[in-house]
Structure formats: structure tokens, C-alpha cells
Amino acid sequence: MKIAISGGGTGGHIYPALALIREIQKESAQNEFLYIGTKNGLESNLVPRENIPFKSIHITGFKRNLSFDNVKTVMRFLKGVRDSKRMLKEFKPDVVIGTGGYVCGPVVYAAAKLKIPTIIHEQNSVPGLTNKFLSRYVDKIAVCFKEAEDYFPSEKVVFTGNPRASEVQGKDGIRGRLSAGLKTNVPAVLIFGGSRGARPINEAVIKSLAELGEKPYQVLYVTGDVHFEDVKKEADLVGNPQNVIIKPFIHNMPEVLAGMDLVVSRAGATTLAEITSLGIPSILIPSPYVTNNHQEKNARSLSDNGAADMLLERDLNASAFIQSIDRIMLDKDIQKEMKKNALKIGVPDSADRLFKVMKQLTKKNNR
Template identity: 55%
Template structure:
């Protein structure tokens, strides 16, 4: 079988595709993959680094308000659709999966025009503009949040709840000694705090403001600043601490997840998929700089079930943060109840569901 993957711009679109690919390789070792992205997106480095053949096309997104740039975008869409058709004809895939981002538009559209079955995968609770555009042209629409189904209107009958393939990659990770790599004791309750791979200024500022108090706590804190902010953040801290460690980046995040007691983070779709797969309690601080405020809706999907606590950026102060952190870290039974609800919200067989959906289309 040959599978064409496309998705770009952010890791949230790329990692689900790669997780799906790895699981599919286990089940169908002879499967061939090709990934189409852009040269400017993260996929241009992440995908080749994962050993996946990569082709690039040029495309840009539409502006939501009227702009002359949209006329240029239309021209680029026509050109990129033609380029995608050439790549598709050469590769001859049996099925196409689009995981979001502007690049999926011409790729998935081109596949549909060529009569190749295509699936789009929506990771967030709010459907992206590209996926809404592609809904009429695909065979199936895979979603990770049930709230997203109604947003596809008359194409709702194509919707299938699969979850995020990243969940299946991490579900079997067990508590380990990964915290030792960061100078922490795996036997002491630990908070993992981060704002995404690039860091988040508001979360970083709150951590700095709280640092003096965090050093006095009976629990540990592992804080991920993001590489861009690391040096400047260290310069703002008063000394070092045995129980609070700061790192720029964590490459083995699932292993670290498995060893912590509580997570404080943004509410991106991939992060939530990993947390719910492992059944982890969390404090979620949604980013306000995302389309349609989808991170708030992602967070609410867990908070409304009692599976997480949400604090908005507007509400986030040192006092509020420390109070909520202490409350949860001093109440293991409440964390356990939250963890159980998070586990019930997860989809541990998400990759299997998506693979079954795709293979059914090739029969």
C-alpha cells in the first residue's frame, strides 16, 4: 500500500501524521509513505529527520478579512494544486491523509480530483479553515473532539471519531526514571510546566514571579522555558534550587510525562492527546494567540468533565497559580480523581481507528 501524508505549519499537524505512519508500519511493514509539505513549515525539517520521503510545494493561507493578498493566494493555490497533481501521479498513492495546515488544501483537493480517496484529520475542537474547505472533497473526516462534528454542517455524515494517533504512541509508556536526567528524584511528587516547544511568555513570566515560593515547596517542579527564552529566563531567577529545575527543551516528553504528578501547560491538541492517554491531571492555560480561540475550547472539553483545571491568561497571576498548584499537589485524592476522568476522555487506540478508516477506503 502507498500512503500520501500532508500537514504542516505546526507540530500539532505534523506529529499525528508521523505517529500514524509509525503505527501503520508496524501493522503493514511494506507500506510506502510520501509526505508533501512546504519548505517554510516545520515539516521541512521534522519529516526528513524522521526518515520520511518529503516533497515541497508553495502555498500560503487566506486572510480572514478582505485583502488583495487573497488574490495572490488564489493564484498560488491553482499553481500548487497543479504541482501536487504531478507529485501524486508520480507516487500513485492508494489513500491520502491530510492533517491540517494550508498545505493540505491543494494536496487533498488534487487527490480528490484524481479520484484518490482522501481523509482529513481535525485535531482540535474547532475545525480549521482548510479542513472546512476540504470537507466536500474527502471520503471521511476524522475528529479528536466530539464537539467538532457539527462544524462540518451537511458533511457531518462523513465524520468519524478517531482521536489523535499520538495517544496510541504514548499509552504504553510507564513510570520510569526519566526525571533523573534533570536532577530530580523520581520518587518525589513532581509538576511539569511548559508552554509548548517554543515556550510561552505569559507562562514564563508567571514561573519567574513564582520561583521564590516554588523553591520552598515539598514537591518538585520541572520547567521548560523554550530554547528562545532559556538564557534570558535564567538571568531573571534568584539563584538555583534543588527542587526546581529549568530546561530549554525536552526531547523525551512522553517518558517525562509518565513520571510526573501534574502538568501545567497550554492546551494544544497533541499535548491533550498525550495527557489523556496516560491519564494525567493538569492545569491548562490556553493560548489566546490561536485561530478561533480553539485552545480554550480544547481545555474546556476536559475541564467540563472534571479532567483538568483551566486558568485563562487574564486570570493567571502568581497568587492564583500558587494557590491552585498547592491545592492539587496537597490533595493526592483529587489528582487521582482528575486523572481517572482524563483517562476516560482519552482514545488509546486512536491510530488503529484511523488506520482502519483509511484501509477500508482502499478496498
């Protein structure tokens, strides 16, 4: 099978695409891929590093206010469609899938106009502008949250989950702990705010360091590269608690996650897919700075089902932070219940589900 994939802008759009590709590669080395992204996006580094053929188009997103830049964006979209059609005609894919970001707009639209089977993958509980636009043209819409189904034509929607959930399965949590410098016989909490970190979470942790140092559990605190030096200076002032390990970034996150008893993080779709697949209790601090406040809605899908506690950023302070962690880490019954509820939500076979949708589409198209 020949598969064209497009997704860009943030890791939340790119990592599910890469996870899907890796899952498909397991089935057969004969499957071929073409990834279409933007030259300046994160995907231009991540995709070639995986030895996946990569081509780029030039496209920008729409401004939400009236702006002359939107006229330029329309012109770039039309050129992006022409460029995408040329690339797709050369590659001749059996199916095209968009995993999010504005680069998907011209790519998936071009595929639909060329009568190539098309799918969009919506990771969040509230879809973005690009996927809302594309939903009129694609054959299938794969969603990760039941809440997203209401935004799309019901006859096109299929619930698959996020392919990243499949990648964390079978990882060695003990090895993950050791790689991060954690003990294997002490309960562990992972605190992080995404690849770049989150200043409000960092501030709450800094103010809590001394108290965290007295707890019967250990903490792995990932600051993000931008904040690491400042956080380390603050940690030096309180004596660097031995049970708190501070790192700028974790490269083997699936392995580390597998060894955690609790995760404290933002509520990005990829993170939630991973932790529910593993059944890890969580405290979610959704970012209020994202489109349509979708992270809070993502978080509520877990907290309303007893799989997570939600702590809004406006309520975040050292006291609330410590109390939230203690409530879970010091009560095994709560941990057990949250784990059970998280596993009910998780979709560990999500990559396989999405691949099956792709195969069904191509079979239908070849009849």
C-alpha cells in the same frame, strides 16, 4: 499500502502525521509513504529526519481581511493543485490524508479530484479554514474532540482521537524523570508553554520561584529556547531552588510525560491527547492568540469533564498560579479523580483507529 500524507505549519499538524506513520510502519515494512509539505515549513526538517520521502509545493494561507495577497494565494493554490496532481499520479497512493495546515488544501483537493480516497484529520475542537473547505470533497473526516463533529457533515465524521496519544503509551516514566534530573520518589509537576515557550507562563513561574522552592513537590520547568537565558538569570536571583529544574527544551517528551503527576501547559490538541491518554491531571492556560480561540474550547472539553482545571491568561498571576498547583498536588483525592476523568477522555488506540479508517476506505475503493 501506499499512503500520501500532508500536514504543515505547526508541530500540532506534523507530529500526529509522524505518529500515524510510525504506527503504520509497525504493522508492515511494506507500506510506502509520501509526505507533501512546504519547503520553508517545520515539516521540511522533521519529515526527512524520519527517513520519510518528502516533496514540497509552494502555498500560503489566506488573510482574514481583504487583501491583494489573497489573489496571490488563489493563484498559488491552483498551481499547488497542479503540482500535487503530478506528484500523486507518480506515487499512485491508495489513500491520501491531510493532518492540517494550509498545505493540505491543494494536496487533498487534488487527490479528491483524482478520485483517490481522502481523509482529513481535525485535531482541535474548532476546525480551521482549510479543513472546513476540504470537508466538502473528502470521503472521511477524523476528529479528536466530540465538539468538532457539529462543524462537518455527520455521515463523513468518525471519532479517532489524535495519533500522538498512541505514542506515549508504554513509555518508562521513571527513566523519563531521571533523564530530566528529577527524583523518582517525590511528586513532580511539569510546566511548559510549547516548543517556543509562552511569555505569560514564564512570567508567572519566575514570580513564583521562591515559593515553589518551599513546596513538598518538585518542578520541571521548560521555558522554550527563546526565553531560557532570561529565566535562568531570574532563577539565579532567588538562589536556584533545588526542587525546581529549568530546561530550554525536552526532546523525549512522551517519556517525561509518563513520569508526571501534574502538567501545567497551553491547551494545544497534541498535548491534550497525550495527557488524557496517560491520565495526567492538568492545569490548562489556553493561548488567547489562536484562531477562533480554539485552545480555550479545547481546554473546556477537559475542564467541563473534571479532567483539568482551566486558568485563563487574563487571570494568570503568581498567586493564582501557586494556588492552582497546590490544590491538585497537595490533595491525593483530587489527583485520583482527575486521573480517572482524564482516562475516560483519552484515546490510547487513536493511531490504530485512524489506520483502520484508511484501510476501510481503500477496500471500499477496490471493490
